[in-house]
Amino acid sequence: MDERTALRMLADALPAAGDDAAVVEDLVVTTDMLHETTDFPAGTTRYTAGWRAVGASLSDVAAMGVPAVAAVAAYAAPRFDEGELVDFVRGAQDVAERVDAAYVGGDLDHHEEFTVATTAIGRRGDHDPVLRSGATPGDVVCVTGSLGRSAAGLRAFEAGDPDRGNDLFRFTPRVGAGERLAAHATAMMDSSDGLARSLHQLAEASECGFAVDADRVPLTEELTSTVDAAEAWDLGVYFGEDFELVCTLPERAVDDATAALSDCEVSLTRVGRVVDAESGVTVDDDPLPDRGYTHGSE
Amino acid sequence: MDERTALRMLADALPAAGDDAAVVEDLVVTTDMLHETTDFPAGTTRYTAGWRAVGASLSDVAAMGVPAVAAVAAYAAPRFDEGELVDFVRGAQDVAERVDAAYVGGDLDHHEEFTVATTAIGRRGDHDPVLRSGATPGDVVCVTGSLGRSAAGLRAFEAGDPDRGNDLFRFTPRVGAGERLAAHATAMMDSSDGLARSLHQLAEASECGFAVDADRVPLTEELTSTVDAAEAWDLGVYFGEDFELVCTLPERAVDDATAALSDCEVSLTRVGRVVDAESGVTVDDDPLPDRGYTHGSE
Structure with missing residues (x-):
C-alpha cells in the first residue's frame, strides 16, 4: 500500500483527518515526520532542519486559515550534540516567532537516522477553519508567493552551495496570509505536495475540476534563473515541498484578498478557474497529471 | 551528551518545557517518540503500539491534571500494511476514547524502523495545570495504582507470552485521576521514568527531598507473583515505563483525594513524605539512587 x-484509508477511518490539519473543538492540530534521507539533503544545517520541520507543520495551520498557537518537536538522532541541538531549537523558535506562535520544546529520542516529528496547533480566530472541500465552479484559484523555492534549494545543495540551499530551505509559513484569506476563501490547502497534486486533492475534496493557465503560474525567479523553462515548470508544479497556499475564492473577492495579503507582503496570483468535476484538472486545456513527490514511491 | x-539543556532554553507537558495559554501540549528497538518488544501488536504510544502522551496530559482534548500520531514503518495500520489506529482511538479525548489522525512516513511520534493536547478545566515545582516539606507523596506493570509486560514478552505482554502493555492513562488530584496536589508528574527518577525530578523542580517508606510502595501483583521481592522492587521502582501519577499534597487533603479517586476506580497510596532538600531522596533512611531507564544510556 x-x-x-x-492516507486515504486513514481519512476514511478518522472523520477529523484528511485535511491539512484536524479540527477539534476550536483547535486545529497537525503533525508531520521528516527524516534525513528524504527531507534533509546533505549540507542542511540543524538550524534549517528545525526551521523547516516546525515550519512545515505551521504551514498546515496556515492552510486552515487560523492563527497558530504553538508547536512542539520530537528530535531523534544517533547522538545528541549540544551545538546541533541548540541550533535546531533556535531554528524552531525562529520560525515559530515569525508567525507569532510559541515553540515549546518536545522530546528527545535515540535513532539511527536523524528524524524529526513536529506538531503545530492553531486556534479559530475571526473565521472558521477553511477546508479543502468548499471550492465551487465559477470561483477562481489563486496561489500565494511563488513556486519552486524548495526545488531550487535542492539544486543548490546538489551543486555544492549549501549556504544558498539552506537559505532557500527556510521559508515563512503563510499563517498571516492564511488568516486573511480565510475571510474570502472557499477552499484552501498548502502546496507541500506540489501544485498539481494540491489541485487534484482540492478537486477530489470539493468534487470539482480546475482550468489552469500555464502562463499565470508564478514560478520563483530562484528557479527560472537557473534551469530552462520546461524544467522550471516541472519542478515548480510537480516537485512540491513548497509551502505556499493554494485557495479558491469568488471572483468578486479577489481584489480584497489581494489587498489584504499585500498588508503582510505576500503576493496572490490568480492561476485559473474552478470548473465542473467532469472537466477534470487541466492546464491550457490539456490534462494536468496528478503527479508529484509521493514520499511512498521515492 | x-x-x-x-533534556535539561532544552528545559533551560525553553521556559515552557521541562514539565510533563508545556503550558501555552489555556492548553498543555506534549510530544513523545517511541520506536521498535527500545519501546516495542517483539510480539507487540500494532494495536498495542497505537494504544501505548498515544497513551504515553495522554499520560503526560494526566500528569498536568487537566482534561485531555486530542491526540495525533505520526506513524513510520518500512512499508504500510493495511491491517497493521488499521490495528494501530484502533488502538490509538481506543485509548483516547478511554479518557474522553479525540484521536484525530496524523502523518505517515517511510522509515527503516517502526517509529511513532505522538502528541497530546489538554486544556485547563477547573484547575490550573499542576507543575512539578510545588512540593513543600510536610506534604505527603502519593502514587496512583501500582508500579511494575510494564516490567511485568516485558517479562511476559521475553517469556514467550505475547498475549499477556500485550495486555500488560496497554494501560489507562490517569487523566480522570489527574483532574481530580489537581484540586489538591501541590506537584505532580507521571512515573514513566520510574518512581525513583520521578521523585528525584520532583525534588529538583521543587527544591525538596523525599522520605519514602519501602513497605508502602504499591508493587503490582502481576510482578510480585512472578519474581522475587528484591527483583520486584528493582523493576517496580527503577524500570519505569509505567504511567501512574506521582503527586504531593497536604496531609489534610489525602482523604478527600483518595475518595475523589475512588470515583474513577483508581487507588491512591501514600508512600512517604516531602522533606527538606538537604535530606535528599531516601527510602527507609537510605539514599534512593537517581537511577532508572534512561533511553540515552541503553
Missing part, C-alpha cells in the same frame, strides 16, 4: 492509499 | 543532560 503506498502512502497515498494509506 | 546523554538524554538527561540534553
Whole structure:
C-alpha cells in the first residue's frame, strides 16, 4: 500500500483527518515526520532542519486559515550534540516567532537516522477553519508567493552551495496570509505536495475540476534563473515541498484578498478557474497529471 | 551528551518545557517518540503500539491534571500494511476514547524502523495545570495504582507470552485521576521514568527531598507473583515505563483525594513524605539512587 492509499484509508477511518490539519473543538492540530534521507539533503544545517520541520507543520495551520498557537518537536538522532541541538531549537523558535506562535520544546529520542516529528496547533480566530472541500465552479484559484523555492534549494545543495540551499530551505509559513484569506476563501490547502497534486486533492475534496493557465503560474525567479523553462515548470508544479497556499475564492473577492495579503507582503496570483468535476484538472486545456513527490514511491 | 543532560539543556532554553507537558495559554501540549528497538518488544501488536504510544502522551496530559482534548500520531514503518495500520489506529482511538479525548489522525512516513511520534493536547478545566515545582516539606507523596506493570509486560514478552505482554502493555492513562488530584496536589508528574527518577525530578523542580517508606510502595501483583521481592522492587521502582501519577499534597487533603479517586476506580497510596532538600531522596533512611531507564544510556 503506498502512502497515498494509506492516507486515504486513514481519512476514511478518522472523520477529523484528511485535511491539512484536524479540527477539534476550536483547535486545529497537525503533525508531520521528516527524516534525513528524504527531507534533509546533505549540507542542511540543524538550524534549517528545525526551521523547516516546525515550519512545515505551521504551514498546515496556515492552510486552515487560523492563527497558530504553538508547536512542539520530537528530535531523534544517533547522538545528541549540544551545538546541533541548540541550533535546531533556535531554528524552531525562529520560525515559530515569525508567525507569532510559541515553540515549546518536545522530546528527545535515540535513532539511527536523524528524524524529526513536529506538531503545530492553531486556534479559530475571526473565521472558521477553511477546508479543502468548499471550492465551487465559477470561483477562481489563486496561489500565494511563488513556486519552486524548495526545488531550487535542492539544486543548490546538489551543486555544492549549501549556504544558498539552506537559505532557500527556510521559508515563512503563510499563517498571516492564511488568516486573511480565510475571510474570502472557499477552499484552501498548502502546496507541500506540489501544485498539481494540491489541485487534484482540492478537486477530489470539493468534487470539482480546475482550468489552469500555464502562463499565470508564478514560478520563483530562484528557479527560472537557473534551469530552462520546461524544467522550471516541472519542478515548480510537480516537485512540491513548497509551502505556499493554494485557495479558491469568488471572483468578486479577489481584489480584497489581494489587498489584504499585500498588508503582510505576500503576493496572490490568480492561476485559473474552478470548473465542473467532469472537466477534470487541466492546464491550457490539456490534462494536468496528478503527479508529484509521493514520499511512498521515492 | 546523554538524554538527561540534553533534556535539561532544552528545559533551560525553553521556559515552557521541562514539565510533563508545556503550558501555552489555556492548553498543555506534549510530544513523545517511541520506536521498535527500545519501546516495542517483539510480539507487540500494532494495536498495542497505537494504544501505548498515544497513551504515553495522554499520560503526560494526566500528569498536568487537566482534561485531555486530542491526540495525533505520526506513524513510520518500512512499508504500510493495511491491517497493521488499521490495528494501530484502533488502538490509538481506543485509548483516547478511554479518557474522553479525540484521536484525530496524523502523518505517515517511510522509515527503516517502526517509529511513532505522538502528541497530546489538554486544556485547563477547573484547575490550573499542576507543575512539578510545588512540593513543600510536610506534604505527603502519593502514587496512583501500582508500579511494575510494564516490567511485568516485558517479562511476559521475553517469556514467550505475547498475549499477556500485550495486555500488560496497554494501560489507562490517569487523566480522570489527574483532574481530580489537581484540586489538591501541590506537584505532580507521571512515573514513566520510574518512581525513583520521578521523585528525584520532583525534588529538583521543587527544591525538596523525599522520605519514602519501602513497605508502602504499591508493587503490582502481576510482578510480585512472578519474581522475587528484591527483583520486584528493582523493576517496580527503577524500570519505569509505567504511567501512574506521582503527586504531593497536604496531609489534610489525602482523604478527600483518595475518595475523589475512588470515583474513577483508581487507588491512591501514600508512600512517604516531602522533606527538606538537604535530606535528599531516601527510602527507609537510605539514599534512593537517581537511577532508572534512561533511553540515552541503553
